[in-house]
Amino acid sequence: MSAVFVEDLTMRYRGHTALDGVGLEFQENSIHGLLGRNGAGKTTLMRILTGQEFATSGRVEVFGQPPRENSAVLSRVCFIRESLKYPTNFKVREALAAAAIACDAWDAAFAERLVRDFALPAHRPLKKLSRGQLSAVGIIIGLASRAPLTLFDEPYLGLDAVARQVFYDRLLEDFAEHPRTIVLSTHLIDEVADLLEHVVLIDAGRVVIDADADELRGQAVSVAGSAEAVSAYAQGVAPLHRSELAGRLRVALPRRPARPADGVSVEPLSLQDLIVFSTSQGDRK
Amino acid sequence: MNPTSKAVRVQILKWNQTFAIPWYSLALAITLVVAIYAVVGGGASDSGGHTGAATIFYASSAGTQLWLINQLFPFCMAMSVTRGAFVRATMLVVAAEAVIAGVGLTVLDRIERATGGWFVHVQLLDLPYLHQENVFAQALVYGVPMAAISAVMACVGAVFRTFGQLGLWVFGMGAAFLAAVVFAALTLTHTAGSVGHFFASQPSLANLALYPLVVLAVFGGAWALLMMRARI
Numbered sequence: 001m002s003a004v005f006v007e008d009l010t011m012r013y014r015g016h017t018a019l020d021g022v023g024l025e026f027q028e029n030s031i032h033g034l035l036g037r038n039g040a041g042k043t044t045l046m047r048i049l050t051g052q053e054f055a056t057s058g059r060v061e062v063f064g065q066p067p068r069e070n071s072a073v074l075s076r077v078c079f080i081r082e083s084l085k086y087p088t089n090f091k092v093r094e095a096l097a098a099a100a101i102a103c104d105a106w107d108a109a110f111a112e113r114l115v116r117d118f119a120l121p122a123h124r125p126l127k128k129l130s131r132g133q134l135s136a137v138g139i140i141i142g143l144a145s146r147a148p149l150t151l152f153d154e155p156y157l158g159l160d161a162v163a164r165q166v167f168y169d170r171l172l173e174d175f176a177e178h179p180r181t182i183v184l185s186t187h188l189i190d191e192v193a194d195l196l197e198h199v200v201l202i203d204a205g206r207v208v209i210d211a212d213a214d215e216l217r218g219q220a221v222s223v224a225g226s227a228e229a230v231s232a233y234a235q236g237v238a239p240l241h242r243s244e245l246a247g248r249l250r251v252a253l254p255r256r257p258a259r260p261a262d263g264v265s266v267e268p269l270s271l272q273d274l275i276v277f278s279t280s281q282g283d284r285k
Numbered sequence: 286m287n288p289t290s291k292a293v294r295v296q297i298l299k300w301n302q303t304f305a306i307p308w309y310s311l312a313l314a315i316t317l318v319v320a321i322y323a324v325v326g327g328g329a330s331d332s333g334g335h336t337g338a339a340t341i342f343y344a345s346s347a348g349t350q351l352w353l354i355n356q357l358f359p360f361c362m363a364m365s366v367t368r369g370a371f372v373r374a375t376m377l378v379v380a381a382e383a384v385i386a387g388v389g390l391t392v393l394d395r396i397e398r399a400t401g402g403w404f405v406h407v408q409l410l411d412l413p414y415l416h417q418e419n420v421f422a423q424a425l426v427y428g429v430p431m432a433a434i435s436a437v438m439a440c441v442g443a444v445f446r447t448f449g450q451l452g453l454w455v456f457g458m459g460a461a462f463l464a465a466v467v468f469a470a471l472t473l474t475h476t477a478g479s480v481g482h483f484f485a486s487q488p489s490l491a492n493l494a495l496y497p498l499v500v501l502a503v504f505g506g507a508w509a510l511l512m513m514r515a516r517i
Contacts, residue, residue: 052362052517069513071288074365084363087299087356094298095360101286101294102364147365 002061003028003149003181004049009058011044011205018044020205022058026198028148029179031171033196033213035189035275041205042185043081046151050079062149075104078147080138082154088127092120095137096144103145110174111144117166131158139167143174151183164188168195189272193217199271203279213271220274224250225264233257233264240277252277292366292374296357303349304382307431308389310345314338315393315409322405334402339409342390346382346431347438350375354442354512362517372512376505379435387428391420394427414489425494433497436504443511 004026011019019041026032034042047053048060051067051074060066067073086095092115100106115122118136126134135156142150156164172195175182186192199216201209209216220240223230227249234251241252252269269277286294297303318338353375361371394410402408410427417423444456471477484492 047517050362050365051367054514054516069367069369071367071370074367075288077365079363079365081363085356085359087352087360089302089352089356090299098295098298098360099364101298102291102361102366141364145364 001028001064002026003063004183005059005061005064006045006049007059009045009048009060010056011041011048011053012056017205019048019055019058019202022202022205022207024200024207024210026149026181026183028181030197031175031182031184031195033189033192033199034183034185034202035199036185036202036208037279038187040202040279042202043153045202046079046081046153046183046185049149050074050077050151052079076148077151078103078142078145078149079151080142080153080155081151082135082138082157084138086126086134086137088125090126091123092126092129092137093122095126096122096140099141099145103141103147105146105148107144107146110146111140114140114143114170117170118163132156132160132163133158135159136163143167143170146174146178146180149181149183151185153185154187155184156186156188164191168192171195189275190270193271196271199275201275201278208278209275216274217268217271219255220269221253221256222250222267222269222273223253223261223264224248224267229263233259233261233266240274254278288367288370289373289377292361292370293377295361295364295366296353296374296378302352303378304385306349307342307346307386311339311342311393314341315403318407318409319403319405322403322407334407335412336407336409337412339390342386343430343434346386347434349382350379350435350439351442353378354439354446358446358512358515359517368513368515372509375439376509379432379439382435383428383432386431387424390427391424394423395420415493417490422490422494426490429494429497429501433500433504436501436508440504440508440511443508443515446515447511 002025004024006025007023009019009022010017022041022045034045036042044053048055049062049067051069054068062073063076065073067077090098096111096115100108100111118133118140120133120136120140121129126137129137135158139152139155142152142155156167159167168191171182184192184195193213196213199209199211199213200207223234225233225248227244227247230249230251234253234257237253237255237257239251239253243250252273256266315338318336322334358371362368390410397403397408397411415426417426441453441456445453448455468477471480
């Protein structure tokens with residue numbers, strides 16, 4: 001069953017089209033990656049899914065119902081974003097207490113454990129926290145909420161590599177015990193690539209890729225070799241990216257050609273490279 | 286727990302921010318005024334002394350709604366509280382705030398009367414125009430303005446939330462322009478005196494409870510409409 005169903009969703013702000021006919025589905029109990037460049041429309045989509053923004057047109061359903069002002073739906077949703085504004089005079093413990101009140105499935109013991117894992121000063125006012133510590137507060141709320149649909153939008157701004165790894169580890173551990181629908185939007189694609197089960201790539205307000213992560217990993221390849229050999233091997237498959245240096249050609253192909261790889265090396269393309277090459281790179285009109 | 290109850294509980298989680306600040310201010314005002322009168326003997330005349338120091342109670346309540354709308358509202362929405370639940374919760378909190386103000390200030394008013402002006406012949410609460418013999422009327426005179434101030438400040442906060450700084454500027458300039466037009470019209474038609482006379486002839490209960498109730502309805506309604514379309 002779909003946790004999220006979106007059809008022909010369009011969002012315009014004063015002449016700017018943030019989302020243009022977007023259609024996608026997020027299946028329940030799965031980790032989805034919502035990827036794309038800055039300004040691609042990811043945050044706008046998540047704001048609409050959580051009733052914080054109003055779509056211009058299109059159909060949006062969360063757990064089978066429109067989310068806007070729908071308590072039955074929104075009580076099952078938690079949206080943590082990088083720019084989330086906290087009440088500045090709240091202490092860490094008070095922010096968690098507020099989240100415990102608002103979130104039906106809150107796990108206080110898990111929240112306590114995460115506070116220790118991230119070494120957060122629980123009695124310090126939020127306004128005295130560093131950017132990374134503030135991100136940790138959001139991550140703790142998102143994970144401990146155990147919301148059936150949890151959306152993280154660039155949740156780890158300012159977090160160091162160790163803390164990010166703590167986040168990934170706790171997310172996976174808890175997801176294994178309490179499956180739910182997680183939507184993760186991030187630019188650190190390589191770091192989360194192994195977590196994702198499904199990937200949606202948005203570019204300039206449109207869905208460019210909507211596929212299982214394993215399928216993407218298995219299909220796209222990087223081919224290198226002499227220009228002649230690579231061209232012969234890749235014939236008939238439109239490359240995503242092409243670079244040539246001193247007679248050696250390297251191309252990124254969306255799928256492996258059905259012919260022998262003679263004189264060329266073929267390697268799986270990383271998810272990050274696939275996303276980068278699939279996204280318009282400054283050539284938008 | 287229903288969504289409105291959740292939003293109420295989040296709003297009063299920091300209860301000293303939501304409810305207590307005006308009371309801290311009033312306690313400080315009473316302490317200072319009583320100390321000054323005790324030292325300088327300002328209330329030694331037969332009629333005793335009057336002071337408007339208790340207005341600090343209302344002035345210091347003004348920031349609460351701005352805090353609720355600009356800091357707590359976005360946080361609550363991230364926790365998936367609906368706009369409707371937040372609006373209903375705020376109405377309940379403001380109503381509770383007004384009831385507490387009405388009852389609490391009436392109790393203090395009676396203490397002030399019973400102690401002959403805090404033992405130093407000074408009147409902070411039992412001021413001539415505010416004085417009501419009926420306890421319920423006295424509570425209305427103290428409580429309704431509290432709710433009206435909250436509604437005005439909530440409306441200002443919602444304008445900022447919905448339309449940003451420019452919207453707030455337009456709102457302020459529009460209000461100033463409207464006031465200037467009304468003043469000019471009253472002056473040109475020589476009716477300013479009549480308007481003043483009208484309010485002066487009204488019972489204090491009408492001026493301090495009924496008309497603030499109208500302000501509460503107008504600004505509270507505008508606030509609720511704006512909040513329902515506020516974006517985060």
